[in-house]
Amino acid sequence: MVCEKCGDRGIYIENGVAFQCSCNRDLAKKRRYAASRLPVKLQDYTFDGFDFCYYPEGAFPEKRKMSYREVAQSTFEAAQNFARNTILQSRGKGLFIYGNVGSGKTYLCSAIANYLLENGKEVLFIVVPDLLDEIRASYSGDSEYSEIQVLRYAINAPVLILDDLGAHNYTEWARNKIYSIINNRLNNNMPTVINSNLNLGQIERYLGERTTSRIVELCDIYSLFVPKDIRHIKNMERQEYHC
Ligand SMILES: Nc1ncnc2c1ncn2[C@@H]1O[C@H](COP(=O)(O)OP(=O)(O)OP(=O)(O)O)[C@@H](O)[C@H]1O
Ligand SMILES: [Mg+2]
Ligand SMILES: [Zn+2]
Numbered sequence: 385m386v387c388e389k390c391g392d393r394g395i396y397i398e399n400g401v402a403f404q405c406s407c408n409r410d411l412a413k414k415r416r417y418a419a420s421r422l423p424v425k426l427q428d429y430t431f432d433g434f435d436f437c438y439y440p441e442g443a444f445p446e447k448r449k450m451s452y453r454e455v456a457q458s459t460f461e462a463a464q465n466f467a468r469n470t471i472l473q474s475r476g477k478g479l480f481i482y483g484n485v486g487s488g489k490t491y492l493c494s495a496i497a498n499y500l501l502e503n504g505k506e507v508l509f510i511v512v513p514d515l516l517d518e519i520r521a522s523y524s525g526d527s528e529y530s531e532i533q534v535l536r537y538a539i540n541a542p543v544l545i546l547d548d549l550g551a552h553n554y555t556e557w558a559r560n561k562i563y564s565i566i567n568n569r570l571n572n573n574m575p576t577v578i579n580s581n582l583n584l585g586q587i588e589r590y591l592g593e594r595t596t597s598r599i600v601e602l603c604d605i606y607s608l609f610v611p612k613d614i615r616h617i618k619n620m621e622r623q624e625y626h627c
Contacts, residue, residue, distance in 0.1 A: 426494035486613030508541035
């Protein structure tokens with residue numbers, strides 16, 4: 385269908401001044417979302433929808449001086465600041481967010497992605513277990529691993545989000561590829577957000593010292609904990625439980 389306002393030219397003239405037509409902006413946004421690989425379900429997660437009720441005040445995660453609520457507030461603020469700053473500048477420090485299962489890590493990373501995509505920034509959202517599946521699928525018998533396009537995109541993406549860099553079965557090749565992504569992003573000071581169930585000590589066991597050391601330089605370290613998996617609470621809420 386041809387746009388009534390601009391005849392698909394992408395701009396229209398009003399009182400002698402050229403304006404970008406909204407159809408052009410919509411199309412550009414659609415393309416950004418498609419290229420981002422952000423799963424459809426996660427496209428609805430926004431900062432505004434982030435509910436703090438799952439992070440209680442006055443209760444403390446193990447060995448921590450801040451309450452669940454304070455930890456969540458600090459990490460939420462860091463995520464929002466990261467998103468806002470990344471609109472203004474294309475280089476800068478990223479975030480590493482770790483915490484227990486169902487604590488909102490993927491939610492928060494998706495909110496960052498949506499904020500950036502809405503505001504004209506290109507983002508690549510990689511679900512690490514899916515990437516490892518792709519790597520495995522590309523392996524064929526005795527031949528070399530084929531180059532996987534997404535790995536090249538990951539190095540160059542203006543903003544990269546690695547979701548669930550966890551306790552997976554990393555082949556030596558996959559481990560090297562993750563090293564290479566992180567090393568390249570660090571060398572170019574490219575904004576990168578990582579979330580994981582593992583703390584840095586545990587990450588080191590899976591990915592090695594060289595990669596972990598670079599993550600520390602690439603990212604500021606935050607955490608997000610809940611006393612109870614939010615998935616379970618949501619499930620109970622559906623059955624009339626309210627927190
Ligand atoms: N702060 C929040 N407000 C509202 N809903 C949330 C919040 N955090 C998480 N959720 C919801 O809870 C569920 C689990 O959240 P999420 O997937 O972000 O957890 P996670 O920390 O990434 O878990 P995992 O470690 O298993 O990957 C999702 O359905 C998500 O929509
Ligand atoms: Mg997750
Ligand atoms: Zn138009």
